[in-house]
Amino acid sequence: MDFSSKLLENAVNEVSRLPGIGKQTALRLVLHLLKQPSENTKYLSEALLHLRNDVKTCEKCFNISDLILCDICSNPKRISEIVCVVEDIRDVMAIESTSQFNGLYHVLGGKISPIEGIGPQNLQIESLVQKVAKGEIRELIFALSSTMEGDTTNFYIYKQIEKFEIETSTIARGISVGDELAYADEVTLGRSILNRIPFSQSLKV
Amino acid sequence: MDFSSKLLENAVNEVSRLPGIGKQTALRLVLHLLKQPSENTKYLSEALLHLRNDVKTCEKCFNISDLILCDICSNPKRISEIVCVVEDIRDVMAIESTSQFNGLYHVLGGKISPIEGIGPQNLQIESLVQKVAKGEIRELIFALSSTMEGDTTNFYIYKQIEKFEIETSTIARGISVGDELAYADEVTLGRSILNRIPFSQSLKV
Numbered sequence: 575m576d577f578s579s580k581l582l583e584n585a586v587n588e589v590s591r592l593p594g595i596g597k598q599t600a601l602r603l604v605l606h607l608l609k610q611p612s613e614n615t616k617y618l619s620e621a622l623l624h625l626r627n628d629v630k631t632c633e634k635c636f637n638i639s640d641l642i643l644c645d646i647c648s649n650p651k652r653i654s655e656i657v658c659v660v661e662d663i664r665d666v667m668a669i670e671s672t673s674q675f676n677g678l679y680h681v682l683g684g685k686i687s688p689i690e691g692i693g694p695q696n697l698q699i700e701s702l703v704q705k706v707a708k709g710e711i712r713e714l715i716f717a718l719s720s721t722m723e724g725d726t727t728n729f730y731i732y733k734q735i736e737k738f739e740i741e742t743s744t745i746a747r748g749i750s751v752g753d754e755l756a757y758a759d760e761v762t763l764g765r766s767i768l769n770r771i772p773f774s775q776s777l778k779v
Numbered sequence: 780m781d782f783s784s785k786l787l788e789n790a791v792n793e794v795s796r797l798p799g800i801g802k803q804t805a806l807r808l809v810l811h812l813l814k815q816p817s818e819n820t821k822y823l824s825e826a827l828l829h830l831r832n833d834v835k836t837c838e839k840c841f842n843i844s845d846l847i848l849c850d851i852c853s854n855p856k857r858i859s860e861i862v863c864v865v866e867d868i869r870d871v872m873a874i875e876s877t878s879q880f881n882g883l884y885h886v887l888g889g890k891i892s893p894i895e896g897i898g899p900q901n902l903q904i905e906s907l908v909q910k911v912a913k914g915e916i917r918e919l920i921f922a923l924s925s926t927m928e929g930d931t932t933n934f935y936i937y938k939q940i941e942k943f944e945i946e947t948s949t950i951a952r953g954i955s956v957g958d959e960l961a962y963a964d965e966v967t968l969g970r971s972i973l974n975r976i977p978f979s980q981s982l983k984v
Contacts (some may be wrong), residue, residue, distance in 0.1 A: 575872060576875040577871075577872070578843055578844055578849050578868065579824075579830075579843045581829055581833055581834050581845055582830060583825045585827055585830040588823040588827070589823065590824075592811060594804075594807075596957065597797075601872075602869075604800075605831075605869065606797060606798050607797075608830070608834065611833050612832065614796070615828060615831035616828065617793055618794065619824035619826075619827050619828050621790040621793040621794075622790055622793070622809070623820060623824050624786055625786045625789070626812060626813065626817045626821075628782055628786055629786050629787065632783075635928055637783050638784045638813070639787055640784045640785055644783050644784075646783065657810050664807075666783065667780060667781050667782070670781040671780070682865060704808075709901070709975070738814070764822040
């Protein structure tokens with residue numbers, strides 16, 4: 575790309591370092607900012623800087639938070655003994671949007687992945703085991719994605735907490751609500767048959 | 780979306796104001812920045828702010844520039860009498876990357892579009908007519924996109940400069956190099972037959 579301006583080149587380079595954004599898209603975004611009032615660029619820059627510099631991690635569940643304890647952990651109406659283990663804060667947002675869960679979360683910050691060099695020590699696993707050891711948790715719900723890394727992480731955590739007497743569960747895998755059986759992959763369909771539930775139970779939701 | 784942090788929500792909202800970026804993509808980008816060193820966010824914000832506040836428009840061709848005159852206009856090796864009329868600075872970059880043009884540009888800043896409320900007075904048309912009237916231009920090459928708005932703009936400019944004795948041309952429309960004829964749209968194919976060139980001329984490129 576031939577840039578007529580170093581400032582433009584620099585801005586395009588910085589924007590194109592974001593994941594999934596190539597040079598052409600970066601150029602389109604940057605030229606859009608140039609056509610908008612300069613306040614828009616100011617607000618965008620400030621919002622990113624404020625977030626990066628001032629955001630905190632909840633010291634209990636490791637969710638992103640503005641305070642030391644996040645809104646969920648500090649909510650007295652939530653059942654603190656039921657904890658849902660998730661990979662990422664996006665998973666917290668996804669589960670929260672269902673309004674079906676009234677316990678707390680524990681955000682691992684990723685999955686065990688030897689290929690990417692992520693081991694148990696890089697994740698919030700030790701802190702989870704501590705919570706279990708202290709008797710703070712009655713039920714642990716595993717809600718990691720069902721990939722090889724997710725299963726490995728589930729199993730690793732399970733092995734660490736096996737000796738403590740707590741309930742463990744994992745979220746149900748099956749055919750999405752509204753999906754046609756004919757188009758489902760066989761692994762999912764197989765699991766949904768193996769893990770079938772009483773019909774009367776399905777009427778409750 | 781349920782955000783656990785106002786700072787996060789604010790950053791996602793600002794990023795999702797960019798064209799083609801929805802809330803989910805904005806969240807992905809913002810969370811990526813949080814995982815990176817904070818310098819990266821600083822560099823990004825500063826690059827955008829510097830660009831927005833300090834970038835100039837070349838006073839001759841209206842291209843984006845760091846100086847009053849852009850690199851192209853201030854290059855004595857370029858033929859200043861041949862001017863290529865383009866819509867946007869991206870078109871300048873596209874033509875420059877071909878290394879096939881050695882004249883100057885004139886960036887209109889858009890196309891005449893009554894639907895979007897863009898009239899001739901919103902574009903750099905008057906300044907182009909002035910250049911022609913002063914006798915600065917020998918040949919004008921129209922290189923706008925071949926849409927209704929592009930054709931309208933071409934025609935509007937043509938009517939304004941008709942009375943001056945200069946050459947006018949338009950870039951060739953035809954089948955892309957390497958494309959199969961069977962998949963070309965009929966308008967393009969039709970034009971490429973009407974505007975055929977001597978075979979000997981095609982050997983020169």
